[in-house]
Amino acid sequence: MVDPLAEVVSLLQPSAPFSKLVIASAPWAVRRAETGRPFYFVLLEGGCRLTIDKPGGSDTLTLQQGDFVLIPAARSFATASLDRQPPRADELVTTPIAPMPGGARVGDPNGAVDARMLVGHCLFGSPDAALLVSLLPQWVHVRGEPRLATLVQLVGDEARADRPAREIVTARLLEVLMIEALRSLAGSATSPGLVRGLADPKLAQALRSMHERPSAPWSVAELAREATLSRSAFFERFSRAVGLAPMEYLLAWRMAIAKQLLRQGELAMIEIAERVGYSSVSAFGVAFTRQVGTPPGRYAKAISSAVQQDVEATPEAAPYSA
CATH class of the missing domain: 2.60.120.10 (Jelly Rolls)
Structure with missing residues (x-):
């Protein structure tokens, strides 16, 4: 799980x-x-x-x-x-x-x-x-x-x-x-955030579903069904406990995953888009740019450039030292 x-x-x-x-x-x-x-x-x-x-x-x-x-x-x-x-x-x-x-x-x-x-x-x-x-x-x-x-x-x-x-x-x-x-x-009441959400068994089920299947076409109604709550009760309960509306939380989590995949540089853009719930690169690009402030391609290039500069600035260690 x-x-x-x-x-x-x-x-x-x-x-x-x-x-x-x-x-x-x-x-x-x-x-x-x-x-x-x-x-x-x-x-x-x-x-x-x-x-x-x-x-x-x-x-x-x-x-x-x-x-x-x-x-x-x-x-x-x-x-x-x-x-x-x-x-x-x-x-x-x-x-x-x-x-x-x-x-x-x-x-x-x-x-x-x-x-x-x-x-x-x-x-x-x-x-x-x-x-x-x-x-x-x-x-x-x-x-x-x-x-x-x-x-x-x-x-x-x-x-x-x-x-x-x-x-x-x-x-x-x-x-x-x-x-x-x-x-x-995980089992205690704290200020709003992920921990409080996980302390609520019904909300925890919805949160785990989002994390297990971030690419699924989630809606508030579908997440409410995961939590076995009405749409309105789920929205209010989730927002109060987590501090974010359900779809805001889902977007934040999807973008965190996307940025990690872009930093790794191992997948094509369409594969990254699909992994975080978007059927096209353009739809993913619009969502990413709105959330992060820069297009995903530019973000990936900036990360790659920064890594390359770090590599070039680091001298090769001698194989043996006295």
């Missing part, structure tokens, strides 16, 4: 090369703005509050030891000690922050530590990252998962130790932690 979440995570090509240890003493508060980069928190000790800004409001989470939070496309957020609310976007933040090796010390440097966390941003290697991230929840909060707790403990051990290759090991552990967090959410 096709696993839609696994397919999206695989296409995203996640990595976590940037991390730092943050040690905090109450009272403290920090606000920061991001530029759409994925951001994560691993709470190693203690607790804190996290407010994630979103259009029309915000979500506030209370975090405790062992929690993991991933914000796939962070814009702005704030954290604070448990004794206060995270600062609003227009609120002045005066908590002292002092750099330290491998991270930062927040609050009174001589105060008792009430939170120790590993924070940083991830990278999504896929050129379709923005499109694929739109299929994920606005935020992911995982608690009480034994496998994740083990990974968090390993990450914490590496962050606190001074072992050789600590940065490399920490980065690899964080990659596994991020993938495991997304994988563990």
